[in-house]
Amino acid sequence: MDDCFSVRDELMAAVETATSVDELERIRIGALGKKGRITALMKDLGRMEPEARRETGAALNALKDEIATALDARKAALADAELDARLAAERIDVTLPPRPESVGSIHPISQTIDEIVAIFGEMGFMVAEGPDIEDDWHNFTALNIPREHPSRQEMDTFYLPGESDGLRKVLRTHTSPVQIRTMVRTPPPLRIIAPGRTYRCDSDATHSPMFHQVEGLVVDESTHMGHLKGCLIEFCRAFFAIDDLPVRFRPSYFPFTEPSAEVDIGCTRKDGQLRIGHGDDWLEILGSGMVNPKVLANCGIDPKRYQGFAFGMGIERIAMLKYGIPDLRTFFESDLRWLRHYGFRALAVPSLVGGLTP
Ligand code: PHE
Numbered sequence: 001m002d003d004c005f006s007v008r009d010e011l012m013a014a015v016e017t018a019t020s021v022d023e024l025e026r027i028r029i030g031a032l033g034k035k036g037r038i039t040a041l042m043k044d045l046g047r048m049e050p051e052a053r054r055e056t057g058a059a060l061n062a063l064k065d066e067i068a069t070a071l072d073a074r075k076a077a078l079a080d081a082e083l084d085a086r087l088a089a090e091r092i093d094v095t096l097p098p099r100p101e102s103v104g105s106i107h108p109i110s111q112t113i114d115e116i117v118a119i120f121g122e123m124g125f126m127v128a129e130g131p132d133i134e135d136d137w138h139n140f141t142a143l144n145i146p147r148e149h150p151s152r153q154e155m156d157t158f159y160l161p162g163e164s165d166g167l168r169k170v171l172r173t174h175t176s177p178v179q180i181r182t183m184v185r186t187p188p189p190l191r192i193i194a195p196g197r198t199y200r201c202d203s204d205a206t207h208s209p210m211f212h213q214v215e216g217l218v219v220d221e222s223t224h225m226g227h228l229k230g231c232l233i234e235f236c237r238a239f240f241a242i243d244d245l246p247v248r249f250r251p252s253y254f255p256f257t258e259p260s261a262e263v264d265i266g267c268t269r270k271d272g273q274l275r276i277g278h279g280d281d282w283l284e285i286l287g288s289g290m291v292n293p294k295v296l297a298n299c300g301i302d303p304k305r306y307q308g309f310a311f312g313m314g315i316e317r318i319a320m321l322k323y324g325i326p327d328l329r330t331f332f333e334s335d336l337r338w339l340r341h342y343g344f345r346a347l348a349v350p351s352l353v354g355g356l357t358p
Contacts (some may be wrong), residue, residue, distance in 0.1 A: 004059050007037050008066070015070045021078055028071050038064055105343025109212055109331060112319040113195045116214050119238045120193045123231065125216065128192040130178035132199070133160065138177035139170050142298045143256040151255060156201040158209075171199035175215035176256060179291075179310055182217060183299035188306050189220040195315065205327050212315035219291065219301065219308030225259070228288055228309035236265050236285070240322060242277050249288075257289020257310055276321060285321070286313035 011031050018024045031038050041060055045053050106114075117127060130138075145151055155173040162168060178194035195214040203209055218227065233247045246266030254260045263286045268279030276283070288311035293303030316328050323342060325331070330338050 003041060004056065004063060007031075007041065008063050011037075011067050012070060015067070015074050018074055018078070021075055024071055024075050024078070028067075031067055032064060038067065104346055105339055106346055107331075107339065108319050108323055108325065108342050108344070109315060111344045112315050112322070113212070113214070115239060116195065116235075116315070117193065119235055120216065123191075123234070125191045125193045128178050128182050128194045129196060130172070130175070130181045130194065132172060132197055133169050134172040134177045135169055136167060138180045139172050139174075142180045142295065143176050144292050144294050144298070145255045149255060158199050158201055173200055174198055175213040175312060176310070178215050179217045179256075180295075180299055183219065183296070183301055188301060188308075190308070191218050191220075192216070203329070205329065206317075208316070208328050208332060210332065211328070213312055214315055216311045217291070217308060218310075219296070219306050221306055223307050223309060225290060225309070228261075228290065228311070231309075232263055232286070232288060232311060236263070239318065240265070240276050245277060248282055250284075252287065252289075254287060254289055256292050256295050257287075258292045260287070260289030262287055263311075274321075283321070285318055286311055288312075 011027065014027050015024065018027060030036055033039065038060060041056075045057050045060070048056060139157075140146075140149075140152060157173050158171040160169040160171070175194050175196050175198055178192075178196070182190060182192050182194075193214055193216045195212065197210055198213045199210050200207070201209060216231075218231070229249060236247050237243055237245045248264040248266075249261040250264055252260045252262040262284050264282035264284050266277060266279055267281050267283045268275045268277070269281050274283070288309065291308040291310050293307075296303040296306060296308065316331055319325060319331075320328060325342060
């Protein structure tokens with residue numbers, strides 16, 4: 001029995017002071033394992049007198065339970081302490097600055113398209129779309145540009161390989177085929193704008209083989225030249241945010257409009273600097289005209305009943321003018337420094353005036 005008590009005190013002290021789960025396991029094996037001290041005492045029971053055996057046996061069983069319970073309790077305490085220590089060490093410091101994130105920006109072409117759509121949207125225009133790869137009929141023939149017409153050559157068309165000449169598909173040279181697609185599909189009245197990519201085999205500081213245009217088309221029974229003028233004057237003034245911007249209509253020629261007019265806005269050119277607004281000079285920004293009756297007829301619209309007007313303009317060109325971008329090719333170089341400089345803040349509501357990111 002003495003042994004039993006001294007073993008108990010020793011083991012309990014060891015359990016209390018153990019500092020790791022590994023150490024507790026060693027204590028358990030040393031006490032209760034096959035060669036453990038309590039196991040050895042149990043083995044001695046066999047040699048004892050029955051009365052002493054009963055007494056010592058009961059004491060040893062109680063000791064086994066006590067040690068096992070103490071081991072479990074200490075193990076749980078050590079696990080808690082370990083967790084507390086980790087929680088203390090791994091505490092999140094909410095005062096640290098956040099990791100820097102790179103914010104993207106809106107490309108000036110997208111911004112300019114949004115602005116144009118917003119202005120014409122206010123006037124009740126809807127956005128229409130068409131494919132970049134067009135057939136000869138939509139890009140030329142239906143627009144009153146027959147095969148031998150000189151403006152086919154002037155357009156520096158990209159032809160796709162395949163079918164024979166005249167049937168070959170083209171990369172659309174302007175957004176005007178969207179007029180045709182809209183008129184063929186939808187009966188008048190019509191009021192659409194169609195921004196999109198266009199292609200011509202040309203490349204220098206003011207031309208890129210891929211560029212953007214926006215097309216406008218209005219068809220109704222009473223549409224006249226006054227509507228064309230009012231609509232485009234309103235657009236130019238809203239887009240450049242100059243209320244009294246001078247706008248001039250100059251007679252011109254397009255096969256798909258009759259009469260046709262090019263639209264110029266007032267500007268000054270001084271010391272190589274171009275300024276939009278009042279001045280003694282003019283700058284051409286778009287082409288327009290009354291839809292040629294032949295084009296209406298080609299699309300199954302009765303030209304005796306309906307008339308319309310159309311216009312088309314280069315998006316890069318007006319973006320360059322509004323935001324002072326000197327070289328058209330830079331729009332498509334994807335130079336991050338350029339995008340950071342000329343790009344627009346994302347998630348900002350598109351405004352008619354816009355503004356450069358700081
Ligand atoms: N499609 C013409 C061009 O690309 C522009 C235009 C469109 C002119 C509509 C008049 C009417 O130059």
